Ligand code: ARG
């Protein structure tokens with residue numbers, strides 16, 4: 001069952017060419033595949049082709065009926081010589097394909113998702129990323145149902161067939177692994193545009209959607225053109241075909257997929273306009289469009305040798321999309337947002353039963369490893385190497401990487417080697433970040449000796465044990481560090497890049513004439529947790545004075561965290577320094593509103609839980625609500641001012657306008673803690689007057705947690721104006737599942753029976769069940785009904801779509817950290833799931849590991 005990295009062997013047979021012929025139908029599609037196969041090395045092993053839920057019709061080798069056998073999920077064909085032409089014919093049923101892997105139907109169209117192992121659900125093939133082939137694809141289908149026929153590469157021929165049918169042929173000149181194959185057939189219209197590359201080639205750009213959605217594609221198109229220009233400028237990477245297609249589909253397991261020249265997207269990451277999408281949605285669209293586009297080089301031209309190397313393309317591509325986001329917006333705010341995602345999604349993963357290294361050593365189901373660790377911690381790893389090398393040397397390294405491995409399936413080691421060769425640096429010590437799981441902890445203490453005018457920083461690192469890795473080695477941790485003068489508030493020791501690579505190490509700063517405050521892990525230079533011995537006064541000072549915006553944000557967050565942790569432990573919580581710091585931040589004339597909104601946002605209940613030895617969700621909730629109430633009451637004037645200030649048009653998507661809207665809703669949230677009734681009226685006014693989704697959703701997001709008549713009025717109004725727009729309806733479900741109310745669990749159970757709840761649609765399922773699982777207080781309702789509900793949903797979803805079901809397991813997996821009563825109920829829910837007969841590999845892996 002378990003696949004191990006160390007067992008990698010090169011493929012026995014290569015497939016330099018494949019021709020596919022599709023006879024398309026939603027109920028039944030016939031696929032004929034012609035593979036040119038070539039023996040790889042000296043051996044006498046047969047050709048083994050993977051297949052999953054495909055009905056075999058015939059097999060021929062070199063035109064003659066062939067001897068073959070079925071071995072598990074493989075078709076085994078004996079081949080006499082070193083080369084052969086292997087033809088297979090199979091039937092598949094796209095409409096019955098609820099796993100949304102392979103060829104499936106969505107809203108009347110047919111589309112594919114092949115990464116990681118979906119191609120075997122279309123035809124028999126060696127479904128592994130190190131088998132690269134040139135594709136020629138012919139497809140034929142009903143011209144009315146499927147007026148548009150797309151695949152990778154260039155369309156080389158098309159024509160009409162009998163009985164209202166038509167066909168098209170596509171050819172992709174770039175050899176690719178089968179996980180990058182794509183096909184789309186449907187009634188689609190395109191937003192057409194073009195981009196001229198740096199060498200002067202004109203590329204036609206198409207974003208394909210249902211006709212009614214065309215007006216919502218402008219932002220995705222703008223983002224695509226910006227991405228193309230950015231990759232030329234920053235990485236010297238030019239697009240390599242004459243056309244680039246994006247297709248939006250409503251049923252999609254993930255965000256989007258980088259199929260060569262035919263990216264397929266979850267419609268949530270394509271469609272946006274002022275009335276239906278928030279500023280965050282607009283940003284996510286730009287991020288995902290960029291991410292998939294950047295994969296053209298980091299993923300498609302250079303792909304992965306095996307799935308253990310997934311972070312080779314994903315970590316690097318996330319780093320690239322993060323850098324792009326920083327360049328087109330505010331770098332400081334972008335960094336804060338990216339770190340928040342890392343802390344919310346990856347740190348818990350690293351601290352729980354599903355912890356795994358950036359380059360995993362084993363898996364049962366690869367779909368379970370499209371994780372925040374592989375993606376986001378992988379990106380942090382690339383970022384650390386880039387930080388250590390500096391931009392020029394890093395670029396020299398990536399140039400070598402792209403040139404050396406173009407057209408190849410590479411490994412993470414290849415990537416590091418290319419960076420070393422390009423930069424002349426030694427990155428070997430950093431490789432431990434690929435293999436060692438767990439979030440390193442750094443303890444920091446700063447000693448100041450006024451007499452010798454020195455300050456000494458004492459650092460100590462440890463990496464907690466994780467499953468399969470009880471004992472850890474020290475890691476190289478790059479820490480951007482500076483000292484800030486307590487009185488002057490200026491940088492009294494300029495920023496240095498310290499590399500902590502021993503269990504304990506000290507660093508000395510000279511010429512320190514003033515009491516120094518420690519500014520460490522600036523810009524979050526390493527993905528670690530720091531516990532620096534800094535009191536409220538120091539943090540309050542740093543929150544105003546630190547010269548690194550991220551460190552300022554961090555000081556503010558840490559200040560709030562100290563109070564919240566104390567409160568959660570039942571200790572007295574003194575809110576005064578938090579109130580002063582938030583007040584000062586709000587009143588600052590130099591900070592922009594987006595930064596203010598981020599800085600004063602209170603750490604989530606889950607983040608507080610990460611600091612506790614034993615989690616009591618009620619205590620955490622009470623502490624956080626208590627602090628919010630103190631702040632909301634004490635600062636109502638400034639908060640009202642922030643809420644009211646600067647009216648901006650909803651059409652204005654500048655960073656400034658987005659920041660004003662962000663701050664407005666964050667302020668409203670704090671106000672609602674101080675004066676719920678007053679805030680309910682304010683929120684309803686914001687809701688009614690909003691000329692954009694950001695303000696409307698922001699207001700509703702505050703209202704859903706309140707007990708006021710305005711709550712239901714707004715929910716009903718939101719539903720009325722949105723019920724024919726799936727993406728807006730997702731918000732309606734998601735907001736209610738995220739509500740901070742004692743009856744949220746009841747509401748969620750009711751919503752699961754709502755006529756608009758569609759369990760087969762991943763977005764809808766995520767919006768209700770995903771948001772609920774992330775709502776710590778509600779999900780961990782003391783009576784355990786949240787757990788039973790989630791277990792029931794996982795069991796139901798697993799019968800349809802195992803990949804999505806497995807993604808809902810982690811909230812239950814954290815049982816060890818919770819107080820005994822809840823822990824026992826969480827375990828019980830996991831046991832109930834694992835006892836279900838016919839459970840998928842996906843859910844089995846996540847649940848059994850969570851119980852271990
Ligand atoms: N490579 C895609 C991306 O990062 C994600 C595909 C995930 N597919 C899956 N079956 N888990 O954009």
Ligand code: ZN
Pocket residue numbers: 291295313314317
């Ligand atoms: Zn990706």
